[in-house]
Amino acid sequence: MPTIGIADTTFARYDMGRAAIDEIQKNVSVKIKRVTVPGIKDLPVAAKKLIEEEGCDIVMALGMPGAKEQDKICAHEASQGLIMAQLMTNTHIIEVFVHEDEGKDEKELAFLMDRRTREHALNVIKLLFKPEKLIREAGTGQRQGFEDAGPLRM
Numbered sequence: 001m002p003t004i005g006i007a008d009t010t011f012a013r014y015d016m017g018r019a020a021i022d023e024i025q026k027n028v029s030v031k032i033k034r035v036t037v038p039g040i041k042d043l044p045v046a047a048k049k050l051i052e053e054e055g056c057d058i059v060m061a062l063g064m065p066g067a068k069e070q071d072k073i074c075a076h077e078a079s080q081g082l083i084m085a086q087l088m089t090n091t092h093i094i095e096v097f098v099h100e101d102e103g104k105d106e107k108e109l110a111f112l113m114d115r116r117t118r119e120h121a122l123n124v125i126k127l128l129f130k131p132e133k134l135i136r137e138a139g140t141g142q143r144q145g146f147e148d149a150g151p152l153r154m
């Protein structure tokens with residue numbers, strides 16, 4: 001049975017880990033290993049350890065960059081770390097970041113954090129079990145959270 005790793009943060013203002021686990025368990029039978037770290041810059045090593053030490057086949061890295069300039073720099077650094085961890089382990093780490101200023105108010109932010117997490121959880125399931133479904137969605141302008149952009153028409 002495959003194992004999905006879930007790495008999330010205490011900095012985030014919504015329990016993204018719980019949303020991811022709920023969505024995965026509604027759809028498939030897998031083993032889940034969860035770890036929670038303080039912030040997004042701690043996610044790369046957490047994800048790498050889930051892969052190398054806990055045998056995870058894929059990992060979701062869940063976090064919320066804050067609205068300040070230093071938070072955005074922090075998010076860029078965390079993203080680079082996550083890409084490095086993927087290359088070092090040859091394993092997908094699906095980054096699910098929701099920036100605190102993406103929602104117009106707290107209600108919309110919570111909605112977005114829940115929905116983006118769940119939609120990426122479904123992507124993780126497709127990557128693991130049904131990669132051909134992603135091929136069918138190629139070029140269709142999928143977005144996680146808000147409305148899909150949709151395909152371009154000629």
Ligand SMILES: Cc1nc2c(=O)[nH]c(=O)nc-2n(C[C@H](O)[C@H](O)[C@H](O)CO)c1C
Pocket residue numbers: 009011012038039040041042063064065066067070071072074075
């Ligand atoms: C400036 C800053 N911004 C964020 C953020 O926007 N989101 C987040 O999850 N964490 C932030 N952190 C904390 C770092 O990611 C990390 O937890 C600490 O530097 C400890 O390694 C920091 C330090």
